[in-house]
Amino acid sequence: MKPSPLVRELFRILGPEAVLWRPEDVMLYEYDALSCLKQPEAVVFPTTTAEVVAVVKLAAREKLPVVPRGAGTGLSGGSVVSEGGIVLGFARMKKILEIDLENLRARVQPGVVNMDLTLAVSDHGLYFAPDPSSQKACTIGGNVAENAGGPHTLAYGVTTNHVLGAEVVLPDGEVVRTGGKFWDRPGYDLTGFLVGSEGTLGIVTEVTVRLTRKAEAVKTLLAIYDRILDAPRTVAAITARRITPAALEMMDGFTLRAVEDAFHAGFPMDSAAVLLLEVEGVREEVEEHADEIEAVCRENGAREVRRAKSPEERDLLWRSRKNAFGALGRISPNYYVQDGVIPRTRLPEMLEFIEQVSSKYALRIGNIFHAGDGNLHPLLMFDARDPSQVERVKKAAADIMAKCVEMGGSITGEHGVGIEKRDLMPLIFSPDDLELMRKLKAVFNPSGTLNPGKVLPAGKVCGELRIEASLGGIL
Amino acid sequence: MSPATEIAQAELAAIVGAARVVADPAACAAFAVDGQAPQCVVYPTAPGEVAAVLRYASARDLAVIPCRNATKLGVGNAPRRYDVALSLKDLNRVWHYEPADLTITVEPGMKLGDFQHFVARDGLWLPLDPPGGARATLGGIVATNAAGPLRLLFGAPRDIVLGMKIATVEGKVVKTGGRVVKNVAGYDVGKLLIGSYGTLGVIVEISLKLFPLPAERATVVIAAGTLGVARDLRQSILQSPLSPARMVLLDSRAAQQATASVAERTSMGPEIWLEVAGSARLIERCRRELGELTGPAGTNAQGVDAASAEKVWARATDLHAWAAEEAPSAVMLKATLPDSTLEEFVSRAEQEAEAERAEIAAFAQLGVGIVHLCILSELRVPTLLGLIQRLRAAAEALGGVLIVERCPPAIKKQIDVWGGAGDSLELMKKVKAVWDPKGILSPGRYVGRL
Numbered sequence: 001m002k003p004s005p006l007v008r009e010l011f012r013i014l015g016p017e018a019v020l021w022r023p024e025d026v027m028l029y030e031y032d033a034l035s036c037l038k039q040p041e042a043v044v045f046p047t048t049t050a051e052v053v054a055v056v057k058l059a060a061r062e063k064l065p066v067v068p069r070g071a072g073t074g075l076s077g078g079s080v081v082s083e084g085g086i087v088l089g090f091a092r093m094k095k096i097l098e099i100d101l102e103n104l105r106a107r108v109q110p111g112v113v114n115m116d117l118t119l120a121v122s123d124h125g126l127y128f129a130p131d132p133s134s135q136k137a138c139t140i141g142g143n144v145a146e147n148a149g150g151p152h153t154l155a156y157g158v159t160t161n162h163v164l165g166a167e168v169v170l171p172d173g174e175v176v177r178t179g180g181k182f183w184d185r186p187g188y189d190l191t192g193f194l195v196g197s198e199g200t201l202g203i204v205t206e207v208t209v210r211l212t213r214k215a216e217a218v219k220t221l222l223a224i225y226d227r228i229l230d231a232p233r234t235v236a237a238i239t240a241r242r243i244t245p246a247a248l249e250m251m252d253g254f255t256l257r258a259v260e261d262a263f264h265a266g267f268p269m270d271s272a273a274v275l276l277l278e279v280e281g282v283r284e285e286v287e288e289h290a291d292e293i294e295a296v297c298r299e300n301g302a303r304e305v306r307r308a309k310s311p312e313e314r315d316l317l318w319r320s321r322k323n324a325f326g327a328l329g330r331i332s333p334n335y336y337v338q339d340g341v342i343p344r345t346r347l348p349e350m351l352e353f354i355e356q357v358s359s360k361y362a363l364r365i366g367n368i369f370h371a372g373d374g375n376l377h378p379l380l381m382f383d384a385r386d387p388s389q390v391e392r393v394k395k396a397a398a399d400i401m402a403k404c405v406e407m408g409g410s411i412t413g414e415h416g417v418g419i420e421k422r423d424l425m426p427l428i429f430s431p432d433d434l435e436l437m438r439k440l441k442a443v444f445n446p447s448g449t450l451n452p453g454k455v456l457p458a459g460k461v462c463g464e465l466r467i468e469a470s471l472g473g474i475l
Numbered sequence: 476m477s478p479a480t481e482i483a484q485a486e487l488a489a490i491v492g493a494a495r496v497v498a499d500p501a502a503c504a505a506f507a508v509d510g511q512a513p514q515c516v517v518y519p520t521a522p523g524e525v526a527a528v529l530r531y532a533s534a535r536d537l538a539v540i541p542c543r544n545a546t547k548l549g550v551g552n553a554p555r556r557y558d559v560a561l562s563l564k565d566l567n568r569v570w571h572y573e574p575a576d577l578t579i580t581v582e583p584g585m586k587l588g589d590f591q592h593f594v595a596r597d598g599l600w601l602p603l604d605p606p607g608g609a610r611a612t613l614g615g616i617v618a619t620n621a622a623g624p625l626r627l628l629f630g631a632p633r634d635i636v637l638g639m640k641i642a643t644v645e646g647k648v649v650k651t652g653g654r655v656v657k658n659v660a661g662y663d664v665g666k667l668l669i670g671s672y673g674t675l676g677v678i679v680e681i682s683l684k685l686f687p688l689p690a691e692r693a694t695v696v697i698a699a700g701t702l703g704v705a706r707d708l709r710q711s712i713l714q715s716p717l718s719p720a721r722m723v724l725l726d727s728r729a730a731q732q733a734t735a736s737v738a739e740r741t742s743m744g745p746e747i748w749l750e751v752a753g754s755a756r757l758i759e760r761c762r763r764e765l766g767e768l769t770g771p772a773g774t775n776a777q778g779v780d781a782a783s784a785e786k787v788w789a790r791a792t793d794l795h796a797w798a799a800e801e802a803p804s805a806v807m808l809k810a811t812l813p814d815s816t817l818e819e820f821v822s823r824a825e826q827e828a829e830a831e832r833a834e835i836a837a838f839a840q841l842g843v844g845i846v847h848l849c850i851l852s853e854l855r856v857p858t859l860l861g862l863i864q865r866l867r868a869a870a871e872a873l874g875g876v877l878i879v880e881r882c883p884p885a886i887k888k889q890i891d892v893w894g895g896a897g898d899s900l901e902l903m904k905k906v907k908a909v910w911d912p913k914g915i916l917s918p919g920r921y922v923g924r925l
Contacts, residue, residue: 100813100815102710102813102814102815103813103814103815103844104814125714146659147659147663149657149659153657157630157634158657158659160663160666161630161634176898176899176902177897177898177899178899178902180897181813181874182811182812182813182844182874182875183626183631183811183843183844183845184620184670184809184811184845184878185811185876185897186876186878186893186894186896186922187893187896187897187899187900187903187921187922187923188667188670188671188675188903188906188907188922189620189633189666189667189669189670190667190899190902190903190906192633192663192666192667192669193662193663193664193666193667195663195666196659196662196663197662197663201662213714213718215716216716236575239575239576239577240574240575242598242599242687242688243687244686244687281718282716282717282718282753282757282760283716284753284754284756284757284760285753285754285756285757288754288756341653341655341656341657341658342655343573343576343578343654343655344576344656345573345575345576370657373655373656373657374576374655374656374657375657408571408653408654408655409653409655410653410655410657410658410659410660411660412658412659412660413655413657413658413659414657414659415659416659417659417660417661421660425660425661428653428660429650429660429661430649430650432647432648432649433649433650433651433661434661436643436649436664436909437661437662437664439909440662440664440667440906440909441662442909443902443905443906443909444902455661455662456661
């Protein structure tokens, strides 16, 4: 097989060692952590902004889609191609360009792995606060594109709260700098608008982020429940008591048994649910809050509240939580994870609803929630080889999504819209809202060649929206 | 009054009711911006009315400036034209209040003071101390992304707003974000509106995160004596685990002013004021450790009683009101800088002022990277202009920017109060054109005279 003229031109721009084009190579880029779609025509690995510009200009000339990709850990199809084109992989743009300790800033290339930035500043008592479960692999460019969250965003905010500036390549090859190193630069907050735009407005080639000082003290608690609904009731009680933990996670019994089998973190196999809670801050306050939280857990039916006795114990608990999706992969051939958000006081009601959905469609559903901020990750287990199960998963997912919206919530808290949820956007946005988004997108990406088919619904949605039909594309 | 104006007023009255269109010259004068008064002030009472007013103004090509009670109206370039003041003071309802969820949805005309009072009964607050203080409205705070020293611990409106409804010049009310605390559905359109100074659309509803009121708060003052000592103290305090809620550096003149008739000043020179919030044990520890930090610097940390502290914080945050009281012609500048250079900038500013024999006061928000400078002396226009330009150059040399927030119209004729907009101005122009293609919203007032 011979390289196409397009591929040969990419060779000229980047060198042959930075271009993948053989089907067996590009095949690896047809999926992310959610979905498996089309193969790109080529995958390229630029090392400089100038190379990105050259590739983008070539794509513009050839009217080819360009899809930026970090580590491919996304969960909504944001980094996979929807209609062919060139994938811009950022694996080789992974330099930390500047660390400014006194001003708590770092300037990084987009391919820097989230955890690597934290490790680079860790000796100075600093870290990068957004901590998605994939943080050992996912890149800061990807975090910016998806406005990534994580368990500790409850107290520290999501990616957008930590990004101050960016260098962006627009689809015509123009390079623009937005924001800066410091707050309140005059002008519209284009940086804030770019964060979470899923690579559809511009290709971020450099990011300026804020670093956070590590808390002096941290306490990690595990509250164990015999009745599942007592766990979300505790969450509501903690919020109502005006305590803000750094993280407040929930796993149901089904999920934690899978996790325990995989990681042996000491989760009780017979419990109905656990809450993983963390308080951080100044020593005095952490002790007080931990005691207070323990009391609230017990008042709300926790049969036991454990405290991590060492940093190793804490790490094991968090490793188990952050790798929980993987653990479920051991017991089910496929799962579909959702990302709805509801007001946190309605968690008990939602959990009951999910139980009903589970029995209605005869599907096992595992529940892992960023409970403290009402962000749900129900995992619907199925076997993709059985068409009837696939149908039931779509229906069940649609029911849960509709319930989130009915409760005044959102269809996605941190995974992004991508391809997965673009046709669900009319559930929460009016045609006018979406039209405005379309016009604003056209300011940055008038040709539509940057990451096409993401975020916004494909066309005008007429009549009643069929949620399960729109999920059909990815399951 | 021209016949065209009369028709416009009659038609606006048809939208909001005759009593809600005020053309009385004295009333209009209160809404004047840089010497230009509007032809009328319109007081809509519902989001739909705001949208209808905007659609009408757009059709008639009338220039509109949205506001409530004009606390921040002076910030911005002089308007290119100005026909209608759109006062949002009667949009002041609370829509959804969920204290257990720590969220609330309100209209923009509500004053911060009233808002804080409303949520305090549930032990909650909005941790913002913007210019304008209790009189500032939520709409104005969000439209200007106004934050004060509390930003150190709690962030700015940008970090606290969950969602909004916005009236557009097309006469629509669009939604961005939502009411839940985590949400990445669709483009973050709200970010464009926050800090857009009323040049894109008019915010008619805001959903916000709420925070638990701290159990206790305590203010400590440190007489730093010199800017060098202040710099060392800033570094050691911010690197300590104490995490103050807010911390400001007041130069000698600012300290004198902020503490006048409140606290006894025992020394001259700059002072650091800081507030810690939390439990009694935490506050006790902060007092102790601040003592340990300041001792070696040859100074000390003194507690301030709550009532006095509140007065000082009010003065050190509501600077425009203070400046207006102090000297009607006072000029206010805001520099945003690397935190590491705040003291150096204050020192440069003092030298520049000294050279012109001008009196200035400096309020630096430590850990946030912002210095508010107030030029108190009345200077001749060319002298003032030269001073402002040198201060702007000093800020830029340190990697920052300088915004002129309050100055005589003669100065505004000669400079862009925002400074340069950088290489993204073209994108900003296009963003503006999407929202407001005819340029009727606060025309000419924003960056690059958008």
